[in-house]
Amino acid sequence: MWKITEETFNPEKQHHKETIFTIGNGYLSTRGAFEEGYPGGSRATFIHGVFDDVPVVFTELANAPDWLPIHVYLNGERFSLATGNIEHYERQLDLRSGVLRRSVRWCSSAGDGATLVFERFASLADEHLLCIRCQVTPEFEGAVEIRAGLNGNMDNEGFAHWDWMGQGEREGVYYLHNRTRATEIDLGLAMRLISTSAPSQSDYWDAQNVPTLKLSFSAKRGETITLVKFVGIATSRDTSNPVEMAVEHARLAQSWESALEAHQRAWGREWERCDVQIEGDDEAQIAIRFNLFQLLIAAPRHDNRINIGAKTLSGFGYSGHSFWDTEIFMLPLFIYTAPEIARNLLNYRYGRLPAARQKAQTNGFDGAQFAWESADTGEEVTPTWVPHYADRTKLIRIWTGDIEIHISSDIAYSAHRYWEATGDDSWFIEQGAELVLDTARFWASRAEWNDGAKHYEFNDVIGPDEYHDHVDNNFYTNYMAKWNLQTALEVLDWLKANAPAKANELTQRLGLSRERLAKWKEVLTRIYLPTRPDGLIEQFEGYFERRAVDLAALEPRDISAQVLFGIEGCNETQVLKQPDVLMLQYLLRKDFTDEQIQINYDYYTARTDHTYGSSLGPSIQAIMACDVGKPDEAYEHFIRAARADLRDVRGNAGDGIHGASAGGTWQAIVFGFGGLRVTPQGWSTAPRLPRHWKRLAFRFLYRGELQVVDLKNS
Amino acid sequence: MWKITEETFNPEKQHHKETIFTIGNGYLSTRGAFEEGYPGGSRATFIHGVFDDVPVVFTELANAPDWLPIHVYLNGERFSLATGNIEHYERQLDLRSGVLRRSVRWCSSAGDGATLVFERFASLADEHLLCIRCQVTPEFEGAVEIRAGLNGNMDNEGFAHWDWMGQGEREGVYYLHNRTRATEIDLGLAMRLISTSAPSQSDYWDAQNVPTLKLSFSAKRGETITLVKFVGIATSRDTSNPVEMAVEHARLAQSWESALEAHQRAWGREWERCDVQIEGDDEAQIAIRFNLFQLLIAAPRHDNRINIGAKTLSGFGYSGHSFWDTEIFMLPLFIYTAPEIARNLLNYRYGRLPAARQKAQTNGFDGAQFAWESADTGEEVTPTWVPHYADRTKLIRIWTGDIEIHISSDIAYSAHRYWEATGDDSWFIEQGAELVLDTARFWASRAEWNDGAKHYEFNDVIGPDEYHDHVDNNFYTNYMAKWNLQTALEVLDWLKANAPAKANELTQRLGLSRERLAKWKEVLTRIYLPTRPDGLIEQFEGYFERRAVDLAALEPRDISAQVLFGIEGCNETQVLKQPDVLMLQYLLRKDFTDEQIQINYDYYTARTDHTYGSSLGPSIQAIMACDVGKPDEAYEHFIRAARADLRDVRGNAGDGIHGASAGGTWQAIVFGFGGLRVTPQGWSTAPRLPRHWKRLAFRFLYRGELQVVDLKNS
Structure with a gap:
């Protein structure tokens, strides 16, 4: 296969x-x-x-x-x-x-x-x-x-x-x-x-x-x-x-045979280091290898000045620009199977810190605010205005480059995850820590104090769910900001203990005074993160009041909810391009109880445009479905992601490979169906294979050692 | 030479x-x-x-x-x-x-x-x-x-x-x-x-x-x-x-020699039909021939589906789009020396009437509203937004395509002038009359009744002087609208007498009912055209209250007043890119007394950015300087126009020839220095040669007959 x-x-x-x-x-x-x-x-x-x-x-x-x-x-x-x-x-x-x-x-x-x-x-x-x-x-x-x-x-x-x-x-x-x-x-x-x-x-x-x-x-x-x-x-x-x-x-190429060999x-x-074998499902088998192949041919082996574009190197879509797609969707494959590639990609971000600081400064903030779309220099290259699709005298304002700010914590998160998975202390000391610390500076300066409610807010943002823009207190954004600040404090403590010279240097260079750290602590403890007593999280302030839509009643359809309702119209509904809360729970799983996972899964799954929303959604949806014990429902989402390009399910594969979907497919298999959990203390699996799969085998590196996992359906 | x-x-x-x-x-x-x-x-x-x-x-x-x-x-x-x-x-x-x-x-x-x-x-x-x-x-x-x-x-x-x-x-x-x-x-x-x-x-x-x-x-x-x-x-x-x-x-080309011959x-x-000879001024001699050459190589001899772009066919500037530059600046040369070319150019406009009607309709008006920038179809192709020159995240709104409406009367004026100069009745009956009548329909529907002042206004427009936009009652626009309506009524009367079938057809097709014609008459008699008792005309409502600038005190400079003061800043001053009132007086000379010409000449000349304003300005300025008896002052303006491309005086000749300036140069010589006046009754000259010119000779067609004018300085 x-x-x-x-x-x-x-x-x-x-x-x-x-x-x-x-x-x-x-x-x-x-x-x-x-x-x-x-x-x-x-x-x-x-x-x-x-x-x-x-x-x-x-x-x-x-x-x-x-x-x-x-x-x-x-x-x-x-x-x-x-x-x-x-x-x-x-x-x-x-x-x-x-x-x-x-x-x-x-x-x-x-x-x-x-x-x-x-x-x-x-x-x-x-x-x-x-x-x-x-x-x-x-x-x-x-x-x-x-x-x-x-x-x-x-x-x-x-x-x-x-x-x-x-x-x-x-x-x-x-x-x-x-x-x-x-x-x-x-x-x-x-x-x-x-x-x-x-x-x-x-x-x-x-x-x-x-x-x-x-x-x-x-x-x-x-x-x-x-x-x-x-x-x-x-x-x-x-x-x-x-x-x-x-x-x-x-000149030096000898012969076809020798070059090929x-x-x-x-x-x-x-x-050898990353193959995945699936028995009992030929389509899934070929699809996962295809998705892995597409990521492997886009992965920089000898260059840390570049990143992988949202459409890899395979098409004109998104102009080769990189998004959070790399860190959150593609990077885990490399962290666990080819850490030197993951390091190249993270070093690209490290090298773009000057541009990120410039962006923060231009916007009146401290620290490092990474570009939503990033290319060679790391400057923001999200288009600000694009031609209207129907009226040639009009333009549409694209806001993601201005206010989709969660990418800064996504990058910090990934640097930390790489460190956690690989134990690569020397890289973390030299590069990774600074990524975490300088993004924390950004978050602390970006937080807005609400004197009436006595909490910190992040207003006028876009979360991963881009059907809703200009929202206040997007839970994903707020929670990741909190994580970033909390982790920065821990990282600084760790540095002080393990690399005091570096801790000193960064304290000086980034101005990490006692006052600043106290401010971080104050902000992170008072970031607005409302959760209902039953555990249900509101994606952003006022989301629960938006108009409910019976998505199932609209099937079958071949256009997205956004096209169906219009950009403004969709903004007024509860329909999601992808579910932010589930994404967050996946990334920081241990912060949530099984009950919290379950109630949010049920609530948001019904409200998500799985078929024509974000191509990033299905793989994460599959993982969370596994988490709540629904591997067959998970399979539906998984196979939608796995097929995205092979079957051109969204009609735009001609623009290039959906890199995030490809990376998500691997995560769905390994972390979803395989139930792999990796901690500094060791790793475990919790297989939840789709009924028709006979066997699932995959490989990954644990602290530099190749691990082979071979799971059979019982 | x-x-x-x-x-x-x-x-x-x-x-x-x-x-x-x-x-x-x-x-x-x-x-x-x-x-x-x-x-x-x-x-x-x-x-x-x-x-x-x-x-x-x-x-x-x-x-x-x-x-x-x-x-x-x-x-x-x-x-x-x-x-x-x-x-x-x-x-x-x-x-x-x-x-x-x-x-x-x-x-x-x-x-x-x-x-x-x-x-x-x-x-x-x-x-x-x-x-x-x-x-x-x-x-x-x-x-x-x-x-x-x-x-x-x-x-x-x-x-x-x-x-x-x-x-x-x-x-x-x-x-x-x-x-x-x-x-x-x-x-x-x-x-x-x-x-x-x-x-x-x-x-x-x-x-x-x-x-x-x-x-x-x-x-x-x-x-x-x-x-x-x-x-x-x-x-x-x-x-x-x-x-x-x-x-x-x-294949059929025989030899270099025969093809060249x-x-x-x-x-x-x-x-033979258009050469101009100047003795006593080698620079002027070569410059006029150069300008004529540039127009002649851009002039369509066998195609009436195209027009001449603002930069002729010689550069990337303005993308080959045509403006009023053709009708008002370039066309006279062809009307008087090569009427078949003039006819091709006017027939281009005639063929674009459907697009002009569509534009009027889209904007809620009747008749024909011609595009400010026109290409193959005649649709409006003025860019609506262009990138900001300094801030790449910003765009600048270009308003000329929306509100620089005078082009419709400029086209009607030129169709009428062609007819007047050539006596080409059959063309005027078949094509020209419709241009005049359908633009009149536009003007009548575009006029706004001011119930307080009891007059018709044209508000929120841009006149030829583009340093001032979104102005009310631009005198040039209002007066040309009046001319258009008045001439349309005369044309219809003439058609009824001389081509009754066509008069009938147009009356039916354009809906020229008695009520509509009465409305035209009412509008044209009540268009707001304030003139001071001493004959001074206010370029637009409120112009006299704008801030006066001592332009002479700013010399020498190498940037335009608009760059100097900024787009907004310049708008607030009295500085002109080109003087609308003088342009109007040139086009409709017989409507104004010598005293009216003089007072407006003196007033507006001092307020015009002659050096870096519009490249359209100097030639007309030269003609009006001749009119007020200042041929040496006229020469300064003339030579500025004549040199525009040869000496690259504005630094942008690399983008292509300034076609309007080239056409204006010919007009300045013939109608300015030569003082040629052509009426249906005959023609006359009133030579006002610059002091150092020994001789000026030029040619033109009068009712199909080549006329040779040979003027010597006394």
Whole structure:
């Protein structure tokens, strides 16, 4: 159960399938567009950190110069799935090895048939190496021509980011040099071809920005022509001479077989530490591996200046910007299976502390306020205004960058969780503690004293449930702020005991005077956190008075509640995009009793837009359903998350992988169905497998040791 | 005095000079970028009517696939002004023949020298034919290689508009086929090369979207290699098969000499009807011809579905949108020298009546309300919000598209003026009358009855002086509305007498009932038009109470008053971007006495930001200065307008030619210094030449007959 297979090509599903068949290696990803192109295709390669300026959303990952182009001509007729006859078609992504393979038997309009096989991978063993193999087996005697090139003329759905800087040849390697227009990042792309059969003629076309090699073959019926295209890639983020580095990596690749073998070995190590096995449910089995694969190819192994975007590196959606999706949804996988990746991601946040401090200061607060949407610098890059979907003279104000403030505690929480799970004291002392302490400073300054009610409030915010904006005292936000302040005090005490020099330095640098700490204590003990006597929590002040809606009565539907009721209309109802209270209870489970979990689960589950609300919701919903002993109900939510992209259940998978959903799927399995609990004292499971699952096995690291969990349904 | 010459190349002035050296033929224009390119260049070809969608400004002229590329290699080293040594450089635009010529003596870094001469023109005899001649005279024996291509990878300052559709060869002509992404306009570009010396080798590079021919020559010292590149061009706006049409035009071009001769003959006819001669002032002489040239190459000779943009076809500024600039500033030149062009431009407006009616209806009015910014459909395409220049989270609301309503009467005025000048009754009956009548309907419905003051008002508008927005009773707007209503009544009477069937049809179709006409009469007699007893007119209600500023005391300055005081601050002063009252008095001169002209001239001249206000102002100011008998003062304003682009006095000529200023320059000469008055009864001049001018001669058509005016200074 390792292969995602497509047996017919449907142009209408083209963008969805480009997303599904994305390959990558943690340095870049390339959507599953065809080597030869297809009309209306949305081909793209995104390289971590290669952002460039753009109107409205400020910055976006620049669609990189294209390394894929291979054009095959059969007796002069250009191979394309848009013409001729497709006699056989199969596209297959092998998740175990990260190799995408396409096999086509095609007949030109003139009647010349051939079988064409394209295989590609982005080497996980050498992240600056990309490989394609093209095999053509003609069924005729005549001319076969293969043109392999690099193409610098790429754009982001109409926005061009690259200037051509030059191109040329060095020792049989053809290179292209481009530069992003505003951020001035240089990119070198270099190509070397190896063909098994000797071409009758070989030409180099030095056409500007499209260096192309043309190989002509005298084809013999049934004799396969094999061409291997090695592409080296590097940017000025990696080296001062990216062209040279790209040329080197293309030059040093030995053979398809040896490059593939190194790549497969690297993938073997990946799966060794994180594979999940499910017996009795083939769909769940392939879906979890697919979701893991998508996260693994987006995970930075050697770079701590970048983060994973909400749509990973697999599409244009959200421009490559990172949200809390990383910390809360994707990071746990890495914390428990690949802590060095988790550390890279957290160090990205650590490196963005100056920008977070700047944001806090601009808004009149202390400490570090992290951007809701974050890219290379960590400045806030949430669009403030976006075009109205219907009226072109109007704009819609996006408020999340201004008031969806919970991301600062989410980041602190994740730094702390990483520490707790790994015991990586040295990282926590050097980086993690500061994340917790400086976000605490922010919360203390952001808290508003209500002199009438005698408590601290956080007003005019947006919680995780974005159907309701400009709300006061969102319980999730308030509680996480309290957690952040409380944890900061504990962390400082721990530092004083275990790393007094660092404690001193931070006390000085962050101004953690006795008065400030006293203020923190005062704030955290008096943050407004109302809970009904029966344990029911009000998501935000006044939520209980909003209009109730019988969501079940609206089924089936194919639009979200927000579209159904309108942005304003939805705001007035109790319908949730995702349930904040359950999210909070999941993150801080031990703070709540089973009874509190149960009553909130029952209340909010009925009020959540599970089908078309947030794609972040279903996986957490599945975990909480397990918690209240409903594994079959949990399964419904789980499989909705697991299918999100494979089945394109929201119709927008073409924009890229739902990274949070992918990460949530893993959490639902491990923490939900597996019931894994990890504490500094040890770990335990509490299996609550769906009825039809025969077996669930997964792996994780506990304090650096690989743990294998193997659960069988009884 | 026909040549604009540049003797050194300054990369910092690159964009300005690209604008200056724009060539064109009324079908398209191409900026003066180098054939081989230059870093940071802003190369562009704009084809009339080839708009495509874009954010913020809705639609823009799509920078067309590039027909210029010619790359020369001397012994393998690529010729570029950014490398090697420039030993001689001259670029020259011959305004008489519309040929741009560049001569460079260049030495490669390896020491290989050559003289390279590039000449280009867009044929005025065949508007689908573009020609370049490249001559290379090497000073060495060795290899000279010339690569000539077409390049579909163009963008509009980062925004890509074109999809590649295909390319190929037919009978020695190489073509490229592209399509705009949103508007789906097909473009065919086809290239044929002729070289005098036989190349030792000739290769075709079929690289995607960059079809390129490479010719290799064995160079002999002192022996010139000549290459002619004919490019055919057509779009689906011209024909159903633009590729075929482009190929035909490239194929049929005979030789450089014959194509050039036909082109020169066509230019001869242009100058025959509109040349202006000035003796005693070389700068004015070359400047007027330059301004005429820029208008002539933007003027549609065979297309009445397009208009001239505010920046002609010469730059990215204003996206190719048309404003009142066409009717009030550029159109008079065509009315008096090329009425068939004027008719094309007016027919564009006639064809946009449905969109104007839609705009009026959307705003709750009757009749036709023309868009402030107009492109292909005539819908309003003024941006509503643009990014704030300093704060990236903010937007600025642009109000001109909502409330700068005077354009509707400006269009009616110009239709009427065309008729008056040409006596073209049949056009006026079929098209012009409807423009006047339907705009009158708009004005009558837009007028607001003030029951206290017992008059009609037009409140919350912007007049030509855009330093003041949201003003009430702008005198220009109110008076032109009155003129429009009054003229509509006269036109209907004339139609009833001279074209009763048309009068009937329009009465039915536009609902011109007796009641409606009575309403028009009532409105026009009671429009609020206060004038002081001494003849001074208040530009808008409350203008006299705004803060007075001593503009002279602020000189010298290099920023506009609006930048100096801020948008809000400037609004509170009396400083004008351009003087509405003088503009009005110019347009409707006979409605005002000499005393009224004088008092308003004196008052408003002192309050106008002549240097950095509107580029539309100086030419009209010059005319009115002549009117009050101050030709030397007039000259200062005139020369400011005449120099606007040549000397880049506002620093933004890189965005394109100031079309209104160019048209105003001609008006200043003819109606200002020449004092030409044309009435249905005949014409007269009242020369008021600047002291240093020895002679002024110009030409115009009177009722189809060429008139030659030759004035000598006494």
